[in-house]
Amino acid sequence: MVSDVDKRGHTLLVVEDSRSVAGLLADRIGLIEGVTVEVAGTLEEARKIVLARKDALFLAVLDLNLPDAPDGEVVPWVMSQGVPVLVLTAGLNDNERDGLMDMGIVDYVNKTNPSEIEHVVRTVERIYRNRHISVLVVDDSNSARAYLMELLRRYGYRLREARDGASALAQLEQHEDIRLVLCDQNMPGMDGVALIGRIRQRYSRSHLCIIGMSNYGSGMLSARLLKAGANDFINRPFLEEEFFVRVNQNVELIELIRSMEENANRDPLTGLYNRRYLADAGRMMLEAAARNGQGLAVILMDLDHFKSVNDRFGHFGGDEVLRKVARHLLEITRSSDIVARYGGEEFCVVAQNVDGHKARLLAEKLRAEIAALEVTIKGTAVSLSASLGVVVRPGSGLEDMLTRADRLLYEAKSSGRDQVRMEQENP
């Protein structure tokens, strides 16, 4: 069904007459990569910025008491311009809090408490990142779906919706970026427990999280949803603040798991994939190539006389060269290729859908590009070259291909370096 991709900008507006609070917020939020901060001290200044830069704003952090707007007038005005609002207060009673939440603000924060200032920064960061995260709302009730989507929109999530289990599964199949599913229990056909079970057959907890929902659900139901594979459960009716905390915590958890997985697969110096990832992903690529009858090349490349680079420019200089080479390898290979750091100054490229001829062309291109790469360390040009070993015959698998490529690479070294050695395709 409808895809709702939010195209908000990258600017945050802080409206706060206390210079120290405004400065602190601007400094802390300005550290979030990609975010720029605009500061206003009065409603009048805020108006000018919002009217001039409405499309650039993704959120406004607003003080309730401004010199020209002492009773929170800035909040409804900024919201009327379509900009989500987080409110800074110096303390609220229950009625004031309810009034603000009913208006549809994102959250409110007591600015006199330093730890809450950190909460503002975390919330801004969360909302800024949410533009890349899709949430699927599954509920057969149009009004319930619309309400949940309105809440999620405040936090900047990208939204997908489905009114039954079958279309939810189809949406997941279609949209790889869905990281959270909100799933009602009571739906005709497939109920929440059944749908969650089906989702978990295909998508692990490190791929997406699921929050089950029900009207006045019992403890028994929440246990069933959790056992079926939900990460969390929300009972309706709920407090909006609880809803946001649960949704955001689940999204944070999945981001953490994914970043841990990503780090485990990367070489810290160059950011390229590491040997561990190469072994797993390369094996899968080789199996897929065999199934589809396509060719695959394994290219091992070792920089020549790299020891002398370290000797001349020091270890940090050598590291800089390795980073530059890595960046360049990524630029000149296809995004479907695996580019990995295989060892110290050794790199591996696994390229799919190539025959022997194309593999040789690619390896020659890599060699020529490294020889032509302009690297300057402390103002001195570093000249580089590389030796490469290339295999395309699958043999008994990836390990075997790597061993053969390594042998060829050392043949290239002993034959004078700066050259490509390739196995005959049909020996």
Ligand SMILES: Nc1nc2c(ncn2[C@@H]2O[C@H](COP(=O)(O)OP(=O)(O)OP(=O)(O)O)[C@@H](O)[C@H]2O)c(=O)[nH]1
């Ligand atoms: N700066 C830096 N150097 C590294 C790193 N990993 C390995 N090296 C260096 O790479 C050099 C590799 O040296 P050798 O194996 O003798 O090979 P080479 O000097 O490149 O000579 P050939 O391979 O025979 O052309 C050593 O000096 C290692 O210290 C790293 O992460 N950073």
